[in-house]
Structures are given as C-alpha cells and as structure tokens.
Amino acid sequence: MSSDEFFTRGHKFSKLMKSANISEIVKVEACYDSIAYINSLPSGLENDLYFVAWAAELPQTKLSKTLTRTSLLVVLALVKRKASNFSVFAFSQQLSTWIIRQPKALAESAGEVLARLWRWDNGSLEVVIGREAPLASVKVLDSFFKNILNFLALTECECNSIAKLFLAASGNVPWSAVTAASRFEDDMSFKEQAAIIKAILSANNQQNADVSLVSRYQMSSRRKMTRTKK
Numbered sequence: 001m002s003s004d005e006f007f008t009r010g011h012k013f014s015k016l017m018k019s020a021n022i023s024e025i026v027k028v029e030a031c032y033d034s035i036a037y038i039n040s041l042p043s044g045l046e047n048d049l050y051f052v053a054w055a056a057e058l059p060q061t062k063l064s065k066t067l068t069r070t071s072l073l074v075v076l077a078l079v080k081r082k083a084s085n086f087s088v089f090a091f092s093q094q095l096s097t098w099i100i101r102q103p104k105a106l107a108e109s110a111g112e113v114l115a116r117l118w119r120w121d122n123g124s125l126e127v128v129i130g131r132e133a134p135l136a137s138v139k140v141l142d143s144f145f146k147n148i149l150n151f152l153a154l155t156e157c158e159c160n161s162i163a164k165l166f167l168a169a170s171g172n173v174p175w176s177a178v179t180a181a182s183r184f185e186d187d188m189s190f191k192e193q194a195a196i197i198k199a200i201l202s203a204n205n206q207q208n209a210d211v212s213l214v215s216r217y218q219m220s221s222r223r224k225m226t227r228t229k230k
Contacts, residue, residue, distance in 0.1 A: 002045075003046055010047075010050030010051040010053075011050040024064060031067075031073065034051070034074050035073055038078060038081065043081070048078060052078070055078065055095065058075070059095070068102065072113055075099075076112060080116060093124050096114060097128050097131075100129070100132045101136065104138070108143055111140055111142070111146065111147050114140075115144055118144075118165070119151070126161070126165055129165055129168045129169050130168035130169070133171075149184055149188050159192055160199045163177070163197075164203065166178075166181050174200055174203075181193070181196055
C-alpha cells in the first residue's frame with residue numbers, strides 16, 4: 001500500500017460516484033470496498049485528496065437513503081484517519097452541517113460521524129450545533145451525545161466542551177442545558193455528570209446553584225443503585 005495507490009483509488013472512487021451511468025448498487029459496493037481499503041491503510045499514510053474532493057460535494061449531492069448511509073460510513077473511515085487533506089474540509093463546517101441535517105432514519109451513522117468530528121475539532125462543531133439544533137432531528141442529536149459520552153472516560157477539558165455543546169443545543173439557556181444533560185445520565189459516570197453540570201452553570205454565572213444541583217443528581221444516582229441492587 002502506497003501514497004500513490006491511495007491517490008489513485010480515491011480518483012477512481014470519486015469518478016465512479018459522480019457518474020450518472022453507474023447504478024446505485026455498484027456505488028454502494030464501491031463505498032464498502034473503499035471503507036475496507038481505507039481501514040486497512042497504515043496510520044500516517046497521506047494522499048486522500050480525491051476522497052476529500054468527493055466528500056466535499058456531498059452537501060450538494062442528492063442521494064438515496066441507502067447511498068447516504070454508506071457515504072456516511074466512508075466519511076467515518078476518513079475521519080478516523082485524521083488525514084491532513086480531510087481536516088481542511090472538516091473544519092469548514094460544511095460537512096458537519098450536512099450530517100446534522102440527516103433524517104432520524106440515519107441517526108445512528110450521523111451521530112457517530114459527528115462525535116468523531118467533535119473529538120477532532122469541537123469548536124467548529126459547537127457553532128454548527130448552536131445553529132442547527134432547533135431544526136435537527138432529535139434522534140440525530142441523541143445519537144451524537146450518546147456517542148460522545150460513551151467514548152471512553154472523559155477528561156475535565158472534554159466535560160467542559162460537552163457542557164458548551166449542551167448549552168449550544170439548548171439556546172444557551174442553562175437550565176434547559178441541564179435538563180438536556182440529565183437525559184443522558186445513564187451514559188455518564190457521576191463524576192462526569194457533576195463536571196458537565198458544573199461547567200454548564202459556571203459558564204452562565206450560575207455557580208450558586210451548583211452544589212444543590214449536583215446533590216440532586218447524587219441522590220438520584222443513589223436511588224438508582226438501590227433499585228438495581230434489589
């Protein structure tokens with residue numbers, strides 16, 4: 001496997017996906033072949049230029065539900081690689097805007113890709129969430145948050161960034177953000193819950209409410225543990 005081969009495969013894939021004379025079945029198969037190929041590449045191998053050129057046109061391309069889903073999986077494979085060419089496009093916000101606008105039927109794939117993009121560039125995604133959340137599918141947003149919260153243990157910095165996401169998705173209304181966060185308490189440890197809630201309130205100068213709110217969550221968690229033991 002070489003950089004030149006990566007470049008050539010991307011060129012062929014992009015050309016095939018743009019062709020109006022190629023059936024959807026063939027295009028779907030090409031997506032899965034490309035996913036397998038991209039996932040097999042050694043880390044650090046560059047030259048995803050044509051794959052990026054294809055991805056850059058997705059927001060302006062009319063696709064069926066099936067082809068959109070497989071295209072999202074190709075994008076996910078590219079995001080996981082964090083290649084330099086792809087990063088330039090990802091940071092433009094065009095990609096995440098297109099993804100968050102996907103229907104609820106594609107929520108699982110869309111949420112996973114958004115979560116990966118957030119770990120790559122959480123500042124840009126925060127802007128997109130704030131702008132698109134009122135019109136986005138609730139299932140897409142739920143999938144996004146679940147993928148973030150279930151992705152290994154969260155650092156304090158990540159908890160602060162997630163708090164900003166909940167605020168952005170809630171129109172910067174702190175108590176709405178806290179309510180939104182509470183819906184995912186099963187996806188967080190108590191320590192993560194407390195850190196995220198504290199960050200939400202601190203960001204909006206609501207620190208006085210912090211202690212009582214965290215205590216409420218602690219009591220809720222204890223009640224859950226008691227019910228589970230029984």
